[in-house]
Amino acid sequence: MCQLAGAIITTLGVEGAVPLIHGSQGCANFVKHLMTKHFKEPIEVATTALNEKVIASGGERNLVEAIKNLKERIDPDLIVVMTTCLTETIGENVEIAKNFDGVVVVRTPSYSGIHIDGYDKTVEAILSICEREEREERVNVITGFVNPGDVKEIKKICGEMIDYMLVTDLTALDRPVLKKRKSETCVEDLKSCANAIATVCFGSEGLSGAKLLEGFGVPTHNIRFPIGIENTDRFVSTLARIAGIEVPDSILDERGYALDGIIDTNHVLRGKRVAIFGDPDKVIALTEFAFEVGMRVVAVLSPIRRMYFAEEVKAIANANRVKIAVFEDSDLYTLHKFLKNNRVDVLIGDYRGRYIAKEEKIPLLRVGFPICDRFGYHRKPMLGYGGALRMAEEIANMLVGGYYG
């Protein structure tokens, strides 16, 4: 996906924030369509609808008019202006948008990076409105590009231990009938992020935002995604250390339930060969999870090259005394060709793996974004103890039931 997807999802997690795409209207439509299919929610994205005629004389007028229109009709607390391939290439002056109150600009052309870069940049951009006041006993949690189900797991853990603020609250993308979108994070809250005692962020997603907060004297705790038992333990103990408390019994119980369930699936999962594809940081954490439950990871694929990706996967492979094929900056077709010669029992990734799954008759565990061909997967967690339990059980059920696709 392009950077816009990450930028939009971040924006939608802020109460009263509106994403405005400065580019062709297709950019807005495509991303909106994908998100609607995944979240099964009405999602609104504004656009400046540029076309040839406008481009010739520059799209500034459209941008200004669009912002004015938005202010008049919706009156949002925050407008996040996103650039596209088109506007970046022709060198639009988007800085003029900053002349308006409550507007931030994030530069997201598709040719430099993917959705997680868009996420990262947007977190940084919206945190740039922070203002330092008095220190508050609170921790900022940057959740990364995850699903509402995952955020609920994070909330569950944090809620037991410490006062927290989500940047940004993606549970707004899963709301009950007859209710307006409601995010727990509003623009005022974002401003006070600089007052927190620490920031927790996962992998590289949101790291730039955390670094920005360091400038306000908020230390960063950068850990792996809390996927699997050990990674979640690390998250929990980090929070406990920040809060200066013991890990509460309720969370230990939660951990106990998850472990109990995972142990019960052991005789099905152990020794199963698995291939994992997706965003680099999540793939690393998922690889650790797979080894935890006794599976053997054969191949991992990341759509983009990251310095640390191959290294970290190799370290995990060495620790488990196996070899893992690492594909970086490559596509599912490459993975498919590899799997034809290297049989696996389980595939983990988003729904685009379903073609491979169907053709090779391999069960596909659907995790992450997007999952458009099933219902309710945005609600199923991958993070936390609950996520580990759900994934182990779901894989075991697919294997026991002989289900694939």
Next chain:
Amino acid sequence: MSKWLSSKQHLGILPRGGCSFLGCRVVICGQIRNVVHIVHSPIGCAYYSWDYRADSRGYCFTTDLNEMDIIFGGENKLLKAVLKVIEEFKPDAVFIYETCSSGIIGDDIQFVAEKASQITEVPVLAFECAGFRGRSQNFGHKIANLCLFKLMLDGERNAIPNGVNVIGDFNSKDAEALEGMLRRIGLNVVCTFTANATIEKIRNMKNASLNLVQCSRSSEFLAKLMEEKFGIPYLDVNFFGIENCCESLRRIAEFFPTHSSVIEDFIDRNLRRIEGKLREYRKSLEGKTVFICHGAQRVFYWIKPFEELEMDIVGVATYFSKKDDREKLLRMLGVPVVDNPSVDELEEMLLDLKPDLVVSDDKIRHLVHKLSIPFLNGRGQGKAYVGFSGFLDFSKDVYETVNTKIWTLARRDRFWN
């Protein structure tokens, strides 16, 4: 009532349509079988357009342009990709699409396409459909139609007796149903454009003696081109709803007089077949209210079918319709007509009108669901709604949707008294 008759196109708010790349790549070309699509773009455009529709076919690749390519041009990369794809997949044709980024830096995809097809002798079509071209996705339809039309120019025209084309059907199930129906009345369907079409079928389109145009907005252009070039006349048809279906079939009968008795026979037989079932549905649906949200063209088509189910249309929302169309609708129906509403407007309107059913496409599905109003996708999604059996299926879906208990449970809330 007049307060709804707004027509201002609001910049910055709510795009309903896509760009011309979407119109070209997804709507028209996405349905053609055994071709490989190469999107000359960074990852975004290719990722979103692959799988946009559930019934789209074929592998989709991208040249994955990065910053360096944007500066130095990506033609070489594209040529390499085309040659590699042809070697690996041996497709009937390769389609190359221009996007905003490759369009603005001026990559000559036409040249690459010519070169690649010279080397490999596989047809390579270049679609110059960058998203900024034209005002909406309609322009993309036009580009695609024009480009595919060029395929027909190869070879001689050998008229096929009773040959017809169906133009402007992009739903593969609809196309199948339509083809079956036309076969049964003794016509040869040369090509359904573009659902289920192949390159070979498109080439043969010039051999038909009549074009049946389904979606006039996107395809009348192609029909006119074919009329000019090959002298093939075209008919606007609409097979949705009993009366529309009968009328369209009779107009075809006028064109093929030798088939008129077969066609009349076919109509009679089918009317008798579905009559009983339809009466049942009608009894349950009588007096229920419906709200339609679609392109103006479709709304016109749907007035009669809902009359046939004895349901009342209580409101209409259109996307980018002309003022004349809206005024005509208002005159015909005497109900609120709004163009390109924002989410808030639509929500207010729906809560005001409290319809028993909303018919639209998936764009507003989840908004309507949130308001606990029964919703039906008018495009059929994996089902055929055209023809006599199709209308029976449609009536059944309306009946089942409206009568699901979950809606009443969801409405037990303070918003609905």
